[in-house]
Amino acid sequence: MPRKSQYKHKLNYNNEYNRTNYRSFSIRFNNKSEADLIQWLESKEGIKAYIIKLIEEDMKKEQNKAE
Incomplete structure (x- = not known):
């Protein structure tokens, strides 16, 4: 049983x-x-990386609008 305890920990x-x-x-x-x-x-190689890229591009676009 020690294994299960270690696993739970x-x-x-x-x-x-x-x-x-x-x-x-x-x-x-x-x-x-x-x-x-x-x-x-x-179709994208990495969904997380793709979404992060889109968000970062949108953030930059919004920052440029504010300036």
Whole structure:
């Protein structure tokens, strides 16, 4: 049983670390009405990197508007 205890301890530690250091977002797409968006995202090498790039570009655009 010590293995399970170690596993639970590590799991609890990882969960606490993630709650403290990360923010999670979830989004759903409709398979029928948003199929083109799903296909587009799935064609990207990394969805997270793609979304971050889009957000950063939008942030820069908004900052330039404010100046």
